[in-house]
Amino acid sequence: MNYVTGKRYPWTISIAGGKRIYQFNNANPIAPFLNSLSTLFYERNYMKIYEACFGRANFSKVVAEGLTLSATLQYQDRMPLENTTDFTFKNSETRTYAPNFPQELMSENFTRHQAVIATIGASWRPGSKYIEFPDRKVSLGSKYPTFNLALTQGVNGLFGSKIDYTKWRFGIQDNINLKLFGNFRYSIFTGGFLRRDSVAVPDYQHFNGNQVVFASNYLTSFQLLPYYQYSNTASNYVQLHVEHHFNGMLTNKIPVFRQWNWHLVAGVNGFYINSNSNYTEPFVGLENIFRIIRLDAYWGLPNGQPTTTGLRIGIIGFTGNGTQD
Numbered sequence: 239m240n241y242v243t244g245k246r247y248p249w250t251i252s253i254a255g256g257k258r259i260y261q262f263n264n265a266n267p268i269a270p271f272l273n274s275l276s277t278l279f280y281e282r283n284y285m286k287i288y289e290a291c292f293g294r295a296n297f298s299k300v301v302a303e304g305l306t307l308s309a310t311l312q313y314q315d316r317m318p319l320e321n322t323t324d325f326t327f328k329n330s331e332t333r334t335y336a337p338n339f340p341q342e343l344m345s346e347n348f349t350r351h352q353a354v355i356a357t358i359g360a361s362w363r364p365g366s367k368y369i370e371f372p373d374r375k376v377s378l379g380s381k382y383p384t385f386n387l388a389l390t391q392g393v394n395g396l397f398g399s400k401i402d403y404t405k406w407r408f409g410i411q412d413n414i415n416l417k418l419f420g421n422f423r424y425s426i427f428t429g430g431f432l433r434r435d436s437v438a439v440p441d442y443q444h445f446n447g448n449q450v451v452f453a454s455n456y457l458t459s460f461q462l463l464p465y466y467q468y469s470n471t472a473s474n475y476v477q478l479h480v481e482h483h484f485n486g487m488l489t490n491k492i493p494v495f496r497q498w499n500w501h502l503v504a505g506v507n508g509f510y511i512n513s514n515s516n517y518t519e520p521f522v523g524l525e526n527i528f529r530i531i532r533l534d535a536y537w538g539l540p541n542g543q544p545t546t547t548g549l550r551i552g553i554i555g556f557t558g559n560g561t562q563d
Contacts, residue, residue: 239252239253239254240252244300246370247299247300247301247302248299248300249297249298249299249300250296250297250298250299251295251296251297252295252296253293253294253295253296254292254293254294255292255293255294256291256292257289257290257291257292258289258290258292259287259288259289259319260287260288260289260290260314260316260440261285261286261287262286262287262288262339262340262439262440262444262466263286263440263444263446263465263466263469264440265444265446265458265559266559267444267446267447267448267454267459267465267559268284268285268448268449268450268454268465268558268559269557269558269559270285272450272452272558273285275450276449276450277326277335278325278326278327279326279327279328280326280330281326281328281329281330281333281334281335282333282336282449283321283335283336283337283338284336284449284450284465285338286338286339286340286465286466287319287338288316288317288318288319288338288339288348288440289316289317289318289319290314290315290316290317291314291315291317292312292313292314292315293312293313294310294311294312294313295310295311295312296308296309296310297309297310303366303367303368304362304363304364304365304366304380305360305361305362306360306361306362307358307359307360308357308358308359308360308361309356309357309358309359310355310356310357310358310359311354311355311356312354312355312356312357313352313353313354313355313397313399314352314353314355314440315350315352316348316350316351316352316353316438316440317350318338318339318347318348318349318350319338319347320337320338320347321335321337321338339439340439340465340466340469342464342466342467342469343439343442343466343469344439348438348439351400351401351438352397352398352399352400353392353399353400353401353438353440353441354392354393354396354397354399354401355390355391355392355393355401355441356390356391356393357388357389357390357391358388358389359386359387359388359389360386360387360388361384361385361386362384362385362386363380363382363383363384363385364380364382365380365381365382366378366379366380367379367380382412383410383411383412384410384411384412385408385409385410386407386408386409386410386411387406387407387408387409388406388407388408389404389405389406390404390405390406390407391403391404392404392436392437392441394435394436400436400438401436401437401438401441402433402435402436403431403433403434403435403436403437403441403471404431404432404433405429405430405431405432405434405443406429406430406432407427407428407429408427408428408429409425409426409427409428410424410425410426411424411425411426411457412424418487419484419487420482420483420484420485420487421482421483421485422480422481422482422483423457423480423481423482423483424457424478424479424480424481425457425458425477425478425479426476426477426478426479427476427477427478428474428475428476428477429443429474429475430443430472430473430474430475431443431471431472431473432473434471437471439469442469442470442471443469443470443471443472443475444465444466444469445460445463445468445469445477445509446458446459446460446559447459447460447462447463447464447465447466447467448460448461448462448463448465448550448558448559449462449464449465450558451549451550451551451558452550452551452552452553452556452557452558453532453534453550453551453552453557453558454557454558454559455557455559456479456481456552457479457481458479459479459507459559460507460509460517460519461507461519461521461534461536461548461550462519462536462538462546462547462548463517463519463538468509468511468515468517470511470515472511472512472515474511475509475510475511476509476510477508477509478506478507478508478509479505479507480505480506480507481503481504481505481521482503482504482505483501483503483525484501484502484503484504485501486499486501487502488502489501489502489524498527499526500524500525500526500527501524501525501526502522502523502524502525503522503523503524503525503532503534504520504521504522504523505520505521506518506519506520506521507519507521514541515541516540516541516542517538517539517540517541518539518542519536519537519538519539520536520537520539521534521535521536521537522534522535523535525552529554530553530554530555531551531552531553531554532551532552532553533549533550533551533552534549534550534552535547535548535549536548536549536550
């Protein structure tokens, strides 16, 4: 249920509840359809899930031009899920059907528990300009980036909640039009746990990985990273996603590429937790292939050591991961 009111500075209230399946990383790093293909054809069950009865209330309010405040209160009654089948089209002699919990973090599935999570946040894009109509406003953007800040509290004892932690996250994102020199996009995040007295695995800091051939969200994900290998409760981390779209600045000088109208894109993804836990992922690719396809080559460098390479395919309107509620 959603309720929106106000014209110049609107505010929104949304309420939801019921029972649903959650991924341990609630940002849904892998699409269920792609996980089904992976398990049926390759016996690789990447998606790690649990069931929960939940209730959630969200409030957001535009308080000034470019500034929005928000608050969320969520309850989850978390229940473990076990596999009910290990069926595949071709049984692998070198792999076993993986369970529904991340084995990198747990030796067995969790016991049922309750969690109450409260989050307050702010999003600010200074210098935002708008065109105002009688019934709505249309953003004209800003020359400055967007800043986001969130503080999350695991509330111990409320409605039987067994979690008790405090974590924060700060982010900066922008999309810069350099005209003839192309388009530069970036996302930078930092955050960590201020307190971690009782942290369940779904509440860890998770990095959005990707182990299927279809690309996940470019500015929030790592295209070669195992989904839960680096999940943590560290006190601080830094995360970076950068890409430059040359938009024909280089390829238009090559006759065949100019005819096909393919464009070069390059960048790097990375995070740093400490000297023993960090990851870098440079990439280069071509986009605008048949107008809808992007193809990238990635090099995975955990702790600075080249260990993995891979190709990822992006299709406009389709990515390999879902979207967080």
